[in-house]
Amino acid sequence: MPEEAFLQALPVRQREDLYSTGSPSLKTRKEQLLKLKTILLKHEEAFMEALHSDLGKPAFESFSSEIAVLLNEIDYVCRHLAKWMRPVRSRHLKMGYVETVNRNRHPHGSVLIIGSWNYPLQLSLMPAIGAIAAGNRCVIKPSEHAPATAGLLEEVMNAAFTPEQVTVVTGDARTASLLTSSRFDLIFFTGSGETGKLVAEQAAGQLTPVILELGGKNPCIIDEKGFSEAAIRDIVWGKFLNAGQTCIAPDTLFVHESIFEKTLNELSAVISAFYGDRPQTNGDYGRICTDAHFQKVLEFIRQGDVRHGGTHDRDDRFIAPTVVTDMDPGSPILEEEIFGPVLPVIPYTDLNTLLSSGMIQRDALTGYMFSKDKNGIQLFKDHMQSPTISVNQVIHHAASPHIAFGGKGRSGYGAYHGKTGFLAFSYEKTDYSAHHFIRFRGKFPPYSERNMKALKKLRKWLL
Structure with missing residues (x-):
């Protein structure tokens, strides 16, 4: 399959698989997160060698600023995920009826994650933790400027996950452009402000929401x-x-x-x-x-x-x-x-x-x-x-x-890490129902001055 057709088919495959199987259970999400943790632990030395090859990173910095923070994030998310996934239910007495509201978090679908070269392991996988926790399928595009880390990620991740779950795609700026112009349900980008603008412009053509993690003069x-x-x-x-x-x-x-x-x-x-x-x-x-x-x-x-x-x-x-x-x-x-x-x-x-x-x-x-x-x-x-x-x-x-980690204005928009990441990679879906014990005909046309006066008096019961 030509590269363009293959890349554009990825979100379609992931989305169809998600729709056919339904939103993943708590057990499935935790299993995938723990699989990611196993990958990090099993290939710890290999990742540190790759980071040294790409950036000359000493092993201490590679572990502390990349591997350790990912392990800690996975542990934290797994510990709290059941609570975050729990539906929020409420009931409210209204004028003539009782309304029941059930609010649930649902995955966006197929999420594209574009990582940066400065922390090529952390900035590729940290968003993926939030995306998986929220029940999404992921396509991860590591930076081509950290080729050793990107190649290792592609090897170990694609061996552990099916393409319908999580897949890593390596390539240059053209590959990234093909991906950002495809029909993903959410794009997460980490990088420069100039490139972030291009990503947002391409995503706008598909009405795809974007989270941008940029930089600035701190x-x-x-x-x-x-x-x-x-x-x-x-x-x-x-x-x-x-x-x-x-x-x-x-x-x-x-x-x-x-x-x-x-x-x-x-x-x-x-x-x-x-x-x-x-x-x-x-x-x-x-x-x-x-x-x-x-x-x-x-x-x-x-x-x-x-x-x-x-x-x-x-x-x-x-x-x-x-x-x-x-x-x-x-x-x-x-x-x-x-x-x-x-x-x-x-x-x-x-x-x-x-x-x-x-x-x-x-x-x-x-x-x-x-x-x-x-x-x-x-x-x-x-x-x-x-x-x-x-x-x-x-x-x-x-x-x-x-x-929460994220920017504002020139430093980006949207945030992630912990519960904020779970919320960023999901949307709220509401189930609403009403049990009527009295039905008021006055809300229907033709309207009258009498009904307007009643409406003003009973306004609070409408909210």
């Missing part, structure tokens, strides 16, 4: 009371995890002028303590995923004064953890998401002035602040439109199944 603020060695360690860890290729990494650091030089000195000290004087030879530090992205990140470095790092090796796709200052206003490094191991540090004098300056993207995926000032923290929270604000900590919120 601000991180340290006020005059927020400095500590522990704070700097957290920021350095969060920024340079996965060589900076994390959508919720602190993108730009704003530091009160009274602690500016002290912060720069501590940043250098912590980076050296983490990765040594020759980070290229350090096994705990990753690599840039593609040559094109390497060049883009390198251009950012050239837009400021390097205060730490700056070394690079194109052949190895290595860029050292880098701190830059003194960027010109309007420079791309101040306008675009960096998505790499380059941390711009900018001094500020007053929080109100900083927040009103337009330098902070209010609808970034997240925002960070290190402070002990409750008023300043509240001011920052009120200013930001991000769905999640983290105070005195970075990154950790994204690993919690208790917290």
